[in-house]
Amino acid sequence: MEIRLLSFLFLFISFSLSAQIEFQKGLLFNVNEGSGTSFHDAFLEDIDSDGDLDILVTSKNDNLKPVVWFENIDGNGTFGPSKEIIPFTSGNPLLFQDLDLDGDKDLIAPFVNGSSIFWYKNINGSDGFSEQKTIFQKPSCRYYKIAVGDIDGDLKMDIVAASGQNSGNSTIEIAWFKSNDGFDTSNSVSEITINDSMLSNSNMMLEDFDGDGDLDVLATISVSDSPSSLNYERLLWYENLDGQGNFNNGNIIISNIGDSYGVNLSLYNLTAPDIDNDGDLDILFNTGKRIGWLENDGIGSFSSIKYIEASESTTVSKFNSTLAVDIDGDGDLDIYGSTEKQDFINGESIYNYGYAWFENLDGFGNFGILQHHFIESFTNDNWSDNIRFRDPKATAVGDINGDGLIDILTVHSNDSFYRDDFSIVLHKNLGQQKNEIKGKVQLDFDENGCSDTDKAIAKYKVVATNGDNSYVTYTLSNGYYQLFVDEGDYEVSVEPYYNDWFSTNPESETTSFTGIGNTQQIDFCFLKTQTINDVNVRIVPLNEPRPGFNVSYELIYANAGTTILDGIC
Secondary structure, eight states, rough: OOOOOOOOOOEEEEOOOOSSEEEOEEEEEEEOOOTTTTTEEEEOOOTTTSSSSEEEEEEEEEOOOEEEEEEEESSSSSSEEEEESSSOOOOOOOOEOSSSOOSSSSEEOOTSSSSSEEEEOOOOOOOOOOOOOEEOOOOTEEEEEEEOOOOSSSSSSSEEEEOOOOOOOOOEEEEEESSSSTSSSSSGGEEEEEOOOSEEEEEEEEEOSSSSSSSSEEEEEEEEEEETTTTEEEEEHHHHSSSSSOOSSOEEEOOHHHHHHHHHOOEEEEEEOOOTTTSSEEEEEOOOSSSEEEOOOOOBBOSSOOOOOGOOOOOOSSSEEEEEEOOHHHHSSSEEOOOOOOOEEEEEEEEEEEEEEEEEEESSSSSEEEEEEEEEOGGGGGGGHHGGGGSSSSSEESSSSSSSSEEEEEEEESSSSEEEEEEEEEEEEEEEEEEEEEEEEEOTSSSSOTTSSSOOOOSSSSEEEESEEEEEEEEEEEEEEEEEEEEEEEEEEEEOOOOEEEEEESSEEEEEEOOSSSSOOOOOOEESSOOOOOOOEEEEESOOOOOOOOOOOOEEEOOOOOSSOOOOO
């Protein structure tokens, strides 16, 4: 068999994040492998067990390209040429996990046609792997997603797999597979069905959602509404009732995603991080247009969707991927996403592909402004030179140079009319390059000082000035604001209320920064100075009054005073 190592080329891409965190110009591996190459997965893992993170990538096309890795030669993010691990990949997402619990990570995946699940045993704790071993084969299935964990509490790893809808397969199900010999042979593997009553499924994951110490299964499934025969998507999780792999029929999180949150709404890139740092797993996703999350109460009951306000931005047309990661190194999970923006100027399409993140300001899931940077914009005229930066197929994160900061790896597949290659782009985190002033603006209605229960004030102006320059921002709906400044002395204040009914505490506050990378939190509390009972009332006709016909009106009322009002209208 002829083995070809992938050629690579180092280039530099110029971009920066106009906020407190900046990333080094992207280091690009441009891999040219002939017709049909399509990139699928990426991992930052210590492949050679030398204490630093290497790059492992898998590809997908009709010719079954190999799984390769790039060695982190010096531990500082200098990578060598590609090395083949196994001669071909599966064409479906791989897992790089310790299946046989011997202390090193193995490769597990569905096969290219999806009807079987196989693995490669790591035989030397480095980059040496065994021949392919079949775990399970079922011709009627097409397994597109798998997860690994100890489902039945026997201290052996099991596998849960989802078979989705596809031409040629007749079985649509979510099932798990138990092995008595560590998946050494397929004869000892048993299949246990979790659910086979669905039209399709997606977003399957294996996690402990109710905090009882065993692994549950979450999925989005498509079901039919009888008698209307309309199909809709449902988000639910299957509870591992006894810790031995006996699952219930599913606990519904969102019964009808489109009906509850808008026609044609779908949830993508579901993951289960602890966003609010309360010790349980929440659910993070994007809808394409926005990023949202569902808060877990600790026992598997979830809130309604909490959208990250700043993700609904005119600077982003689409989010292609999202994940939770501590970008700024402050110990809580921020939100990262790859972005896309398309504009039409003078009849020409202008494309921007880039990356954005949102700081978890308090560690409890209150997020800040969209901090965004773009790969260079390009038009139809130079599309072929820049298409390699389109829509990342996969994203991996990790500290590739040992500086304690999370770096970002993205991979891009371009088997199109314009190009025939794929690209690996490494973004090194340079840390904070600005100082940050952040805080919350609230209204003390109960007159006992501002606390978490008091009302946040949205869209309110906050100013920081150093005598020469002024930096201006506005609070988000959660009351939080962020300003990014250089070193020096700054006076920070909120815009005064339009009358003397309220004062602010403090009126202003001065902060000093020496160097960069510092953060100062300054909160403002509005206090009432007078007791004013007042209500603004408007009556607005909703249709044109006509003799002999009913007319509808809308009653709009708003508190225009300083006290909480109650009464009957």
